[in-house]
Amino acid sequence: MSYFLLLAVNGLVIGLIFALVASGLTLVFSVLKVVNFGHGSLYMLGGYASYYLITALGLPSLAGVAGAMIALFLFGVVFERLVIAPMYTDRVERKDEYAIIVTFGLTILLTNLGLVVFGPFAKSPPSFMAGALIFGPLILPYDRLIAAIVAVVLLVGLTVFLKRTALGQALDAVSQSRESAAVIGIDPRRMYTVAFGLGSALAGGAGALIAPIFALSPSMGDLPAVQAFIIIVLGGMGSVGGSIAGGILLGLVQGLGVGYLPDPNRALAYTQAFGALLLVVTLLLRPTGLFGRSHLRLE
């Protein structure tokens, strides 16, 4: 039982970080109807932003995370205005292809720029707190505990923001129908910018939270990006709540899968396979994902 608990708690913690990354991707997809293939590189950028804020400016670790989220929000706003926005005009004919190309381009650009600017050698900001919480059979490094708590705060905050604020409801309205939203006085283009900025901030926040746990490298966003895509399909395309549930579920399934697969030699190497299996089984049982509906709206 204690072994199960250890695996489950670790899976939950990692799942919360997955959820944070995926909820940002979902937000962008719901509102802009754009699949942001560059989401992983924003996660990477957030990690480096927090690193330099902490090591160069001397900010406390959590302030570094907040600073990285602000920096990535601004980056997302500028990127959306300069690169995504032309998609809404007549200047771009093949809008879907344009979105795929520019977001893929973002990944290639940022990863290669990262190699040049940040260098090829690994970096890591200092720990949030050294040591581990030991409670009975439970061992949880404080870095992971703090990252999980901050992730919960951010996810709850995001949910409340979307449900309870005028801006959140405006985002929801645009996610349902940009034309109808425009009729009642909501500027869809402004909402696109806000959504892309928020999505970038969430990816950046996840990268900043994970930085002391793993290490920073220009390619660190590749795997989380793949996992985020699995999660948003798993949770139901366009559902923030589904992304949160999907992220946690993916973390749990991967952790428990590695812990209990009968072949210990292959268990860890199959980590991503557990995620793929979960996705296939879910889609077989619920083709719209866990919380998905036949129509797309922000939930």
Added chain:
Amino acid sequence: MNRHLHLHLGAALALAMLALPAPPAMAEDPIAIGWVGPLSPPGNYSGGQEMQWAVQLGVDQINKAGGVLGRQIAVTYEDTKGQPAEGSAAAVRLITKDNVSAIIGEFHSSVALAEIEEAHKYGVPWVGTDVWADAITAKQYPEVFRLAPANSLVYVKAADWTAEQGFKNIAIVAENTDFGQGGAKVIADELKAKNVPYTMATVDLNQQDFTPALLRLMSQSPRPDAIQMVIAGQAQYQLVKQACQLGLAPTAQTALIGSSGLLQKEVWEVVGPCAKNLLIVNVAQPKSQWNDKAKDFVKAFTERYNRAPTGVALEAYDTLGVVVEAIRKAGSADRTAIIKALEEIKYEGVNATYSFPTDKTPDWAYHQFKDVPFTIIQYTEENQSPEDAAIVYPKKWATADKILPGK
């Protein structure tokens, strides 16, 4: 009539010109050498970068000293991204487009195995820098030479050492590549022969969270008293950090043994105090054995790149040195002549004195440099450099007679 005659003469002249061989290389044309290695993801680009820097330093030094055979050296660098398909395409480009006399480099065994097929097909010498899979030289291609150790050269000794240390239950954690799986098999076979129990765990190099697998190791009864990682590059950082945070290793109960990726100074930034007491398989001469060339190289590398070279950089620098020496010995940049010269060479580099025997038994021994300097070191203080770390193996170079922390 005259017009027709002129046309015929013109056509004949054009055909004659086409039939003529390409003009011979001018005496001052540089000798083209190709370099292959990972410089971007998903390859281990930090190792590739060190290798490239070392080679460029060597090229600049050789050219400044007048080149070889009165010609400058020009190296074309190809980023193989840790992908076999990229390595194969890069080798073909270097051979057919850049017309290189030899190909050097590579960090990933799986990529090297793709490259040597092209080198073999075109008869181009290929000299591997830091690729360990036995299969590379076991194919016994006449064009393929290797400075780095074969897995069987190093990991048999490493396994023997762990058995001698009295470890009774060893976990082998290996990457899912030709290098990792090959190395793990060598260790496992040796431990089996010595009746030392072991377990194996395979990791994907893209993996970041090793905690579930480490928890599984912790739950084993008995818990492993040594973890041997067969993982190249920086993926080990995560494993070391997570094992330490869980209190698994390196501790008095469980030793943690890694490889060359842990020699880069960033290990202290990423892993922090957890790197203390790490054991590392190192294929570089200990500082006490450095020759003048090694001292000069370390100084020049450190001055130029603001970081000390690890064993990978030494190997890369020597790979270039070996090929240039073969060109000098052959008296030509002809590919076949270089291959012949490499078989006869005895070249003193910064890390060793190289030769490439033609023994065919065991199969991996063909064109395999055998006297690779091999040590197991242990960081005994925080922020220690590999040169200052304790040497626990082999006895002839050992600076410590027991590993830390004591049981």
